[in-house]
Amino acid sequence: MNDVAARAGVSLKTVSRVVNGEPGVLPATAERVSRAIADLGFRRNDSARQLRTGRAAGIGLILEDVSDPFYSVLTRAVEQVVRDNDCLLLTGSCDDDPDREQELAMALCERRVDGLVMVPAATDHSYLAHEIRAGVPVVFVDRPPINLAADVVLADNVGGARDGVRHLINNGHRRIAYLGDDLAIFTARERLTGYRSALAGAGIPQDESLVVMGRAEPVAVRAALDRLLSQPNAATALFCGNNRLTTVVLRELAGRVDRPALVGFDDFELADLISPGLTVVAQDPAGLGRVAATLLFDRLAGLSDAPRRVVLPTVLIPRGSGEAPPPATF
């Protein structure tokens, strides 16, 4: 009753009048009370499952695809923080579809989640401004929002890609191809920037024929590899922009004799057991999820400073595939 009164901005007596159908309440006030009741819900009085502030306990998580190991580990980390705060997690995969992202976000807000963690797909997040003003904090993770000031937690995509490409350069390569995800995706652009930065830092001229951006489709990847590895002045090394591309590339390279050196962005469960071991730039999906969810609960607890941008470091893990030198030339 106290929560309803506070939310509707009326006295306890007014709430009591509305609930008991007593006279003496203006229709607009009565509707505000009914709405507050609906907003708060008639849950059993189970304080352990509610935030200490008395709010209903649900956090929404929107990401690209929960079956991708990167996202499933991130989901698990978010869930752990949500659970530590006695809340429930509502989840949805949006498949990088901007409309689906907005549909999911609105559906979750209509279900009155207390906050949202989002790996965004849309190109305009101004639609969330109203929800944020209404008191639903949103923390973006993996990619920043567009046209919206909000918290975001990112991996060091530029630095990580630069480290990976520099590692190939340090092992003697100068013809290094970059296979990256669709340029519409923030992380793909950032990692391409890191690739270019490493080449520039070593005084290696950019060769656009060595840059291939697109989805991790086996047929397209095979065609790209055929060209990259057989063209005059062929690539002697590959840098793969994410785990899905690396998986497809590994499978396509398995049957070839002209295997280039390879570094992939994102680590894998069995990366140390394949031969040669896969050298990767590992980001920390559990850390991304944990930091994002923790920041969300800080916001729910009242943290009200300017939107934050947190960048988590990546780690280069050499395992063999990235240390092979280029073939000797004569």
Add this chain to the structure above:
Amino acid sequence: MNDVAARAGVSLKTVSRVVNGEPGVLPATAERVSRAIADLGFRRNDSARQLRTGRAAGIGLILEDVSDPFYSVLTRAVEQVVRDNDCLLLTGSCDDDPDREQELAMALCERRVDGLVMVPAATDHSYLAHEIRAGVPVVFVDRPPINLAADVVLADNVGGARDGVRHLINNGHRRIAYLGDDLAIFTARERLTGYRSALAGAGIPQDESLVVMGRAEPVAVRAALDRLLSQPNAATALFCGNNRLTTVVLRELAGRVDRPALVGFDDFELADLISPGLTVVAQDPAGLGRVAATLLFDRLAGLSDAPRRVVLPTVLIPRGSGEAPPPATF
């Protein structure tokens, strides 16, 4: 308004009186109306996001750990069906903790999900009988419920394990060890039954020193392998009961010269790229999730026959590790 009236069992006029704070409504009736308003929620009038019956649209999914690839793929498949039905998914990992399972299930029911898909951890599910009677269908997946009649969708654990062990027998092995998960877990017991059945079918006597059940902890697995592979009359082949055990075993075997033949239950992303390729008994996590969620929506749509037990087949995929013969003896 119509939905509120129907749910509260009152006339439209009564709903209007309560919402507008007009007199002439009994307190108990007013409370019923308020409760119906809260139950239905003040959602925007977006019928596409509600079940055709007008129910609020939320499905709960409880499983062991969403970061396990088996469960993340299952989750994705459930989510797809939930989405095709214009519903939202609420998820929780229970870490095989019976108390956590019940806590999650009750929290989801309090949040008025329309139905539940569960990979159970508890040893008694009678606590769900009340929810099922109250109209919340529950479909179990991967493991059956205990002390509760409910739908369940399973993999053919016995048949799959039998196929895998028979494959090792057909390749000349008679000293085949079984490394399985904790016997408290249904699938671990079923797969052990399959192992025993294959041995019995080939007239190979059971040797309990070759059966090791427990969690996928590297130290324990290493000790078990040391014993199994060095004891007099050592094991020449291993059958691993799930993906986590297989991963640990692969890593422990990587440094050894006395590598036994190996078949694992559950497929892996890179199983074809390690050397030798990993022979597996693949179950179909996406199929399990899809069939379970589809059955749940059939129940929501009114399907009312007796609880069903659906068993999905497994597939043996030979890739090299399971085809090595035992060392020659003389």
